[in-house]
Amino acid sequence: MHIVVIGAGAWGTAMAMSAAAHPAGHAVTLWARDAAQAAAMQAARENARYLRGVPFPPSLQLASGDLAPLVAQAQLVIVAAPMAGLRGLLVQLRGCPVPVAWLCKGFEAAADGQSFGLLAHEVRAQAAPDLRAGVLSGPSFALEVARGQPTALVAASEDVGVRDALVRAFHSPSLRVYANDDIVGVEVGGAVKNVLAIATGLCDGLQLGLNARAALITRGLAEITRLGLALGARAETFMGLSGLGDLVLTATGDLSRNRRVGLLLAEGRTLDQAVESLGHVAEGVYCARTVAQRAARLGVDMPITKAVVALLDGRLRPQDAVALLMGRDPAEETTTP
Numbered sequence: 259m260h261i262v263v264i265g266a267g268a269w270g271t272a273m274a275m276s277a278a279a280h281p282a283g284h285a286v287t288l289w290a291r292d293a294a295q296a297a298a299m300q301a302a303r304e305n306a307r308y309l310r311g312v313p314f315p316p317s318l319q320l321a322s323g324d325l326a327p328l329v330a331q332a333q334l335v336i337v338a339a340p341m342a343g344l345r346g347l348l349v350q351l352r353g354c355p356v357p358v359a360w361l362c363k364g365f366e367a368a369a370d371g372q373s374f375g376l377l378a379h380e381v382r383a384q385a386a387p388d389l390r391a392g393v394l395s396g397p398s399f400a401l402e403v404a405r406g407q408p409t410a411l412v413a414a415s416e417d418v419g420v421r422d423a424l425v426r427a428f429h430s431p432s433l434r435v436y437a438n439d440d441i442v443g444v445e446v447g448g449a450v451k452n453v454l455a456i457a458t459g460l461c462d463g464l465q466l467g468l469n470a471r472a473a474l475i476t477r478g479l480a481e482i483t484r485l486g487l488a489l490g491a492r493a494e495t496f497m498g499l500s501g502l503g504d505l506v507l508t509a510t511g512d513l514s515r516n517r518r519v520g521l522l523l524a525e526g527r528t529l530d531q532a533v534e535s536l537g538h539v540a541e542g543v544y545c546a547r548t549v550a551q552r553a554a555r556l557g558v559d560m561p562i563t564k565a566v567v568a569l570l571d572g573r574l575r576p577q578d579a580v581a582l583l584m585g586r587d588p589a590e591e592t593t594t595p
């Protein structure tokens with residue numbers, strides 16, 4: 259298969275490396291928007307900025323510049339930019355006849371800063387409705403995938419041909435790819451777990467204890483599920499890899515950039531300092547407010563998410579967030595409001 263991966267951050271690079279090492283011998287090209295970065299990676303045979311010390315498979319090709327000729331040869335196109343870059347890239351891909359899948363996890367920020375933002379499949383419906391498209395998601399730190407450590411992902415699309423293409427491209431002895439037709443559920447899980455990972459990072463940074471962390475994860479999953487159901491997802495998706503799986507990984511694994519934001523805030527760093535020190539995108543920072551706005555519009559209660567938004571906005575101190583969440587009225591343990 260000929261696969262083009264657009265975006266050479268940590269995750270695009272790791273997935274391109276995984277596909278290039280696939281026993282089926284795919285021809286994989288990793289496209290970077292910065293020509294100098296592409297040339298440096300080609301020379302060093304590694305992505306020294308994002309995945310230092312993990313060598314590329316010999317067959318992995320690097321590219322930059324005009325996307326059109328590359329896409330014209332591809333049998334599968336992977337968009338590996340952050341959410342903020344998705345719309346522009348999908349517009350460029352309009353008319354592409356082969357399956358397209360994105361890897362980003364989040365909500366697009368609303369352009370006017372007032373209305374709510376969109377999930378990736380909703381962006382695609384506006385920007386490039388002709389595309390045969392889907393998402394690849396699930397619990398997966400880029401470094402571990404680049405190293406070939408065992409990982410399981412979900413390929414979600416309403417189009418069975420897209421799901422099949424993703425399985426053929428990436429399913430390998432080190433990477434299991436499960437198919438799912440609930441793209442809404444898969445995208446909601448991937449987006450909201452980032453917000454909740456900020457909360458658990460904060461909880462652990464404040465040394466509130468393991469009980470508190472387990473409570474946050476479990477009640478966080480209830481929040482994800484409530485929002486997902488209101489948006490039309492299936493409940494069972496949230497017990498799968500893109501829901502519970504990714505929430506547990508991101509909330510507890512120190513490789514998570516979103517969790518690290520929470521840990522840094524707990525140390526007393528400002529949000530700007532925390533984001534600056536990551537050197538990577540932390541989607542939860544950008545989409546927390548959107549999640550809260552969209553939930554409010556749907557009448558969905560998301561107290562942990564609301565507390566994270568207040569913290570990120572500087573309206574609440576970490577200690578006060580704990581008191582706020584613990585001080586809520588007693589409630590039934592249900593997922594539905």
Ligand SMILES: NC(=O)C1=CN([C@@H]2O[C@H](COP(=O)(O)OP(=O)(O)OC[C@H]3O[C@@H](n4cnc5c(N)ncnc54)[C@H](O)[C@@H]3O)[C@@H](O)[C@H]2O)C=CC1
Nearest residue numbers: 265266267268269270339340343361362363399400538539
């Ligand atoms: N790093 C990880 O372990 C995982 C990341 N993701 C998701 O994948 C997305 C990308 O994350 P990372 O690669 O980790 O971010 P990163 O911060 O490592 O790199 C982002 C890359 O995207 C490039 N980029 C930004 N806008 C672009 C555009 N318009 N066109 C092309 N390239 C553009 C930047 O130049 C940079 O190379 C995020 O939505 C993230 O949530 C999902 C699963 C795992």
Ligand SMILES: O=C(CO)COP(=O)(O)O
Nearest residue numbers: 396397398399514515516
């Ligand atoms: O999505 C991820 C793991 O599945 C990566 O999470 P972070 O963006 O928090 O590093």
